[in-house]
Amino acid sequence: MNAIQKDRTVTVALVGNPNSGKTTLSNQITGSRDSVGNYPRVTVARKQRSLRHAGWTITLVDLPGAYSLTSRTPDEKVTRDTLQDQRPDIVINVIDAGNLTRSLFLTTQIIEMGLPRIHVLNMMDEAERRGMAFDLDVLSKLLGGPVVPMVARRGRGGDALLDAIVDVAGREITAMPGRIAYDSHLDAAIGQVESHIAELHPDMLERTRSRWLAIKLLEGDDEILRREDDHQGLMIQVAEARAGLERTHGESVETMLADARYGFAHGVVLEATRRPGRLDSRIALSSRLDGLLLNRVLGLPLFLFFLWLMFEATFTLGAYPMDWIDAGAGWVGERVAAAMPEGLVRGLVVDGVIAGMGGTIIFLPNIVILFFFMAVLSETGYLARSAFLLDRVMHAFGLHGKAFIPLVMGFGCNVPAILATRTIESERTRLLSILVNPFITCSARLPVFILFAGAFFAEWAGTVVFLMYVFSIVVAMGAAVLLGRTVVRGGAEPFVMELPPYRLPTLGSILFHMWEKAWGFIKKVTGVILVGSILIWFLQAFPRDLPRVDAFDDRLAALDAAPPGPDRDAEMARLANERARLRMAESYLGRVAGAAQPALAPLGLGWMDTVAILTGFVAKEVVVASYAVMFAQGAETTEEDTTLRDALAGSMTPPVALGFMTFILLYTPCLSTVAVIRRETESWRWTAFSVLFSLTVAYAMALAVVNIARVVL
C-alpha cells in the first residue's frame, strides 16, 4: 500500500507566477477551515499549513512565486529545489486565467517534472468579464491532471480544489509523465543524455526524472551541472551536444527550449480557448490609472504624497496606542512592584523584564499600521509602480527601486523599515537595503539631537538637527555604494519586473497580512530584547555592596528625621540625585564605561558619555535619561529641560558635542533593530557585521567631525 494512502495524509505544493493569487488561495482554503497546525516558517520564503478535508490531512506548502524553474533568483531556487528534492505528492499549478500564455511557460516545466498535478485557473471572474471562455476538458488533456476553475479572492472553487486533491491522492499516482514536443535534433540529444543519466543513477525509478535532469543539463542550469560534476563523461556529452546544436541551429539551446515551450503554450491556448477575450476593460482602466499615477509630471509628487500619508499615519496615529502601551507597561510594573517584596527579584522583574518587554511591544502599533499600508500597496499593484518610478534614482546607488520605501520608513523607526524590505525579491539587494537602513536616523535619535543642539548651538539648533538628517542620508547612500562594490557583491540583477493590473484588495487578505506580520514580530523579537534588557539591568544594578553609596543612606536618614521644611526637602532631593549618580558610576556599567572610555578619548568623550553610548545600545531613548541620572537631575528630566542643558554645556566643547551627535546618529540604533536584522537576514554573521560596520563608520565619522569642527568652529 502506498504511503500516501495508508495514513491518509498528502503534501501539496502551491506553485505559480507572482501575482497569480497563490497566497490568497492558500489563505482562503486554510483560513475558513479548521487548521490542524500552524507551522513556523521554515525559511523567509516557505510557508506550510495543514487542514483536514474528507478524512484526509492535507499539508499545503506555499512556495514563492516563480516565472520559471531555474535556480536564477532565490525565490525560484526555493520553489525548484522543493519540487525537485522533496517531491511533494501533488503540485497545484496556479494560473492567472487572464494571462494564460505566459503562465503556461512555467506549466511546461511542471509538466516535465512529471509530478502528479492539478491546475487551478484562478481569477476566472476577470477572464469571464473579458468574455473569455475555455474548454476545461481539452485543457486538462493537454496539460495532464484535472483543471479547477477558481476565484480565490471571492472564495469560489475552494471545495472543488480540495475534492480534486483528495481524488488525485486517492488514486495513488506517484508520477504523471508529460512531454513537450521539441525540435527533432534537440529531442534526440535529450534522449541520449537521458539514457546516460539513467545508467549513472539506476535508483531513479521514474523515467521522467532523468528526462527532466537531461533537459536542465542541456539548458545549462548551473546548479544541476554542479550536482552532476563528478560524472566527467556525462559533462563532456552535454557540452558536445550543446555546442553541436548551437552550430547546426545558430541558436543557443536555451533559446530553442524557450521557443518550443512558448510554441506549446501558444498551441494549448489556441486549442482550449472557446472564446478569446475582448479588448480588456480592466486593462483599459488600469492604463487610465497609470496615466495619472505614472504621469511624467504628477507621478513622483503623487508618490511622495502617498508616502507622506503612510509615514504620518504610521507614526502619528501609532503614537496614541504607543502611549497606552507605555502607560499599560508602567501600570503593570507598578502593580507587580506593589505586590512583590522589595529586592533583587523585584528589580529584575520590574526594571528588567517588564520595562524591556514594554519597550519592545511599544513598536507594535507602528508595525501593524505600516503593514496595513504595505499590504494595501502591494495588493493594489501600486508597490511595483513605486519601484518603477524611483528605480532610476536608486539604481545610481546600486539599490533597487523597491528599496526606497524602506529607507524613508527608517526616519520613523528602523524596525518596521527593515521588515518592509521584504518586498524586495532579490536576496542581494535586500541585504544591502537592510544593512544601510540603520544609518537612516530614526525618531528616537531626535531627542538626543534636540538636547545637544540646544545646549551647544542655541541659535542654529534647527540647522544642526537638519544637517544630521542630511548626513544620515549621505552616509546611507555612501554605504550602499561601498557595500555594493565590496562586501555584498554579486551577480548583476536586471530590473525585469511585472506591473500587475490594479486590483481592489480584499479586507480579509489585508487583515491576514497584518496579523501574520505582527505575530511574527512579537514571537521572534522578544527573546533578544528580554536577554538584552536583563543584561543592562544587571550591569546597572550590580554590584550591590557599595559603601560610598550606602553612606548617602545614613545622611538621607538623618535628614529625614530632621524637622521638615523647603531647605531640607531640597537637600534631600540633591542627595538622592547625587546617590543615583554615584550608583551609576560604581555599577558594573559605570566600570565598563570607565574601561571603554580610553577608546572614545580621541573623540573627546568622558566616562559619562561612554555610559550614555552603552545604554544607547538598548534604545536611543535611553541616552537622554542616562545623562539625566548622571548629572544628578533625576531620571524624569526631558530633552527640553534647561538645567540639564546647562550642565551638559559645561561638560564638553561644541566640536566634541558635534562628534558625539554624529556617533549617536550612526552606530547601531537599538537592540530591537539588531533583533530584526537577525530575524530578516537569518544570519548571525550579517547581524554581527551590521553592528561592527555601523560602529566603525560611527567612530570614523565622529573622529572626522570632531577634528574638522575643531578647526572650523
Added chain:
Amino acid sequence: MLDANPKNVFSDPPPEQGARSRATGAERARAQGLDAGGRRTLVDLRSGERGVVAAILGGGSLRRRLAALGLVKGVGVEVDRSAPLGDPRAYRLMGYLLSLRNSDAARIVVEAAPPDGSERHS
C-alpha cells in the same frame, strides 16, 4: 549592475530627458560588447510604437529571465510608457505590462510589426 555614470541622475534635465536616457542605455549595452549593429532595439521604439522581437543579444541570466517573462523571438511588444525620469520603461506584451531598464531593453532587437497584427502570441 552599478551605473557607469551615477552623476547622470543629478545633471540638469535636458528638454528631451527620456530620449537622452534611452541613448545612454544603448551606449551602455554597446560598451558591454552587445552592439545591435544598427538594428533597432526596444529602446529605439517611441511610446505607443509596436515591434516584434527578432533577437536577444548576449546570454546569461538576463536572457533566461526575459524568456520566462515571455520575451522570445516573434513576440509582439508595444511601448506603454516611460517612468518620469525616462528610465525604466513599461512594455506591453502577451496582454500584461513588463518594466525594463533601458540598458537591458537595448539588448532586445526588434523588427517592424506587421500592420495586420498577425505576429505570434500577441
